[in-house]
Amino acid sequence: xxxxxxxxxxxxxxxxxxxxxxxxxxxxxxxxxxxxxxxxxxxxxxxxxxxxxxxxxxxxxxxxxxxxxxxxxxxxxxxxxxxxxxxxxxxxxxxxxxxxxxxxxxxxxxxxxxxxxxxxxxxxxxxxxxxxxxxxxxxxxxxxxxxxxxxxxxxxxxxxxxxxxxxxxxxxxxxxxxxxx
Numbered sequence: 001x002x003x004x005x006x007x008x009x010x011x012x013x014x015x016x017x018x019x020x021x022x023x024x025x026x027x028x029x030x031x032x033x034x035x036x037x038x039x040x041x042x043x044x045x046x047x048x049x050x051x052x053x054x055x056x057x058x059x060x061x062x063x064x065x066x067x068x069x070x071x072x073x074x075x076x077x078x079x080x081x082x083x084x085x086x087x088x089x090x091x092x093x094x095x096x097x098x099x100x101x102x103x104x105x106x107x108x109x110x111x112x113x114x115x116x117x118x119x120x121x122x123x124x125x126x127x128x129x130x131x132x133x134x135x136x137x138x139x140x141x142x143x144x145x146x147x148x149x150x151x152x153x154x155x156x157x158x159x160x161x162x163x164x165x166x167x168x169x170x171x172x173x174x175x176x177x178x179x180x181x
Contacts, residue, residue: 004069011059023052026070030077036145037081037126039119047084051077071156078141085123085130128178132171135159139168 004025010018030051035044054076055062062072129140138157142148150168154161 005064008059008062008064008069011056019056022069026073027052030073033074033145034077034081037122037141038084039122043084047077047080050080054080074146078138081126081141082130082134082137085126124179125175128175129171132174136167136171139164140171143168 004022007018007022007025011022027048031044031048034047034051035041038044038047051073055073058076062069066072067075129137132140135157139153142153142156143150148156150161150164153159154164157164
């Protein structure tokens with residue numbers, strides 16, 4: 001978006017108002033993208049903030065010829081999310097949640113239990129996926145969370161559609177195997 005380029009140039013010259021405008025332009029979109037991957041509002045707010053902090057800190061190194069700002073921002077968000085699932089903080093949080101779940105299980109409210117089970121499954125899958133090669137993780141994220149076709153993913157990552165399909169289905173097979181263990 002050409003408006004992004006203009007704002008980025010202004011930000012690089014120190015214009016904080018332009019930074020606020022760029023932040024407002026993409027905040028909801030990036031928040032929604034991250035929320036799909038973790039299902040937790042507080043964590044999503046943290047990761048979204050981390051994404052924008054990293055983007056603004058790295059803006060001097062951003063090259064508009066290599067990628068649109070929006071694409072670059074999504075890549076940062078994907079990396080921040082994957083980094084979180086690899087982190088000590090995540091593993092500590094899972095341990096704490098496991099203890100909290102034992103208390104919540106006493107509730108009769110099945111919606112809460114279903115929501116917790118779904119969030120736990122998402123966390124577990126992301127924990128598994130985060131250990132894979134970064135390109136494989138990106139394929140998984142683009143297919144599942146961005147709902148892109150294999151062809152679109154191949155174009156973005158400069159891989160053949162067949163390579164993307166092969167890696168994706170191999171990953172799904174590995175995830176299923178690890179979940180069943």
